[in-house]
Amino acid sequence: MRILITGASGFVGFRLAAHLTAQGHHVVGTYLRDVPALEGVDLYDVDLLDGPLISEVVQRAAPEVVVHLAGLSHVGESWSRPADYFRVNVLGTENLLLAAAGVRFLAASSAEVYGAVPESDQPVSEERLVAPQSPYALTKAAMERLVFAAGGIVVRSFNIVGPGQAQNFALPAFASQLAAMSQGRQERVLKVGNLSAQRDFVHVDDAVEAYEVILQQGQPGECYNLGSGEAHSIEAVLNRLIAVSGLSPTVEEDPTRYRPVDLPLLRADNRRLVELGWTRSRDLDWALRDLWQAISAREAGEAGAHIATPV
């Protein structure tokens, strides 16, 4: 199949592009500024706000499927850059939908669109009315409406973990601090934000397999939760990551790391995705070991070598 992946330099996009290429698909990828080290992938430097350029790339790529992963994705940052989040996530998606009219289309959304869901209503299913709380979630919920209107498929990701996630997300930031400690570059005090929130974690390679299943089997106009069905507090995950690292740091709360709104619990009802044929193959400890290995190697100067390994 000819597959266009936007955000091929991103956390999930990079590994999805590598995986699909290894499966024998013809993958075209877009990135912004930093060229990803992806062999066998046709790559284009594309700003989603550049409508004419997107049209040109889509025409050249002539994809049978578009997997739209590009976007701004940091809940905390969205409070200080709401306009950028709107432009990229909403107007950028609109440009891509126009350029790829009539083409099978998958777009990455987020469990954040569900907002604050009472524990009694969890695991949360796709039918639930969205209740976005953060600027990020508002832009993703808006983007979803455009995708549905165009007959596209929406994937609502819960928390994806593994090598390659940006350092401004909680687990890579923790791992990075731990790696700096293990190399004697930081005193053994780990600064953390709110640890009580509970989230549903999926290994990035399980997420890649989910996208593969959805791009082949997903129903147009439908929405799929991408989550494990389990929830863990950030505190529990941090303790497991600390165990993986073999260190014993002091953990210190840093109120400057708190978000204006932090949803207490998000746990996926993943039955729709499982019915399509997806199975989760890697548990949380597996994801944390892969994250730790990648970050400690990078912090030791072997930057990037690991993330070029496809699934």
Add this chain to the structure above:
Amino acid sequence: MRILITGASGFVGFRLAAHLTAQGHHVVGTYLRDVPALEGVDLYDVDLLDGPLISEVVQRAAPEVVVHLAGLSHVGESWSRPADYFRVNVLGTENLLLAAAGVRFLAASSAEVYGAVPESDQPVSEERLVAPQSPYALTKAAMERLVFAAGGIVVRSFNIVGPGQAQNFALPAFASQLAAMSQGRQERVLKVGNLSAQRDFVHVDDAVEAYEVILQQGQPGECYNLGSGEAHSIEAVLNRLIAVSGLSPTVEEDPTRYRPVDLPLLRADNRRLVELGWTRSRDLDWALRDLWQAISAREAGEAGAHIATPV
């Protein structure tokens, strides 16, 4: 013409429904909970989130034009109720667009979608790329995309002033405090938020006439600024309102009235609207006198009588 107005109990909707009825149009209005005192208007109690009910009302009304004014409209409040703002303003509009597919459609948006615009780029024209900063603005900017995609017309209101605006907006709140002072029910201290922001004010009856012009002459898929082209600081407007009231209170800043983000200046480039044939007939002092008269009468117990007067 058969015209469906959503939000007929609202600030602009009420006066627009009365005006168009007086012009001989057949007006159908929707409201939520509180029945507006509108004679000659077919009224329906409709929650925009109730898709099937909206479809039924649109079928019964069989409108030639829909003027969609219903929505949540308070920037400050949107920070604490983002999910409600998203549901009503985005999902509600989507329901209405689906129900009224193929019907000429106008929707009220806001100058807030422009975000922080440098003074050198003002007056701001409709071509400017939006940069929404508040949850309210994010939902309005998202709503606009749905309206444009359906070939509808978007009206970007700047600040509308006059009788009938809800008390949680700045000018009615000021007028209400002044009226309470003039009746001896409040000490002569006026509590205010940020007064330095500059805004573009239009008398509600000029806004009504703008909607009338746009519903007749507006281009499908187009966007129109509804503003005077002048900007005044809130402080200057407050001083004029105080002059109208004949009182001389002490003005005191109250930081709890500040908004998380307050755009410093918004001034409309209204040439598109003027080219359609709109002229502004009422200046700011006129609007402030009408506001003061309405609020001081209401505070004196003659509640509501004034606002039933059509344009």
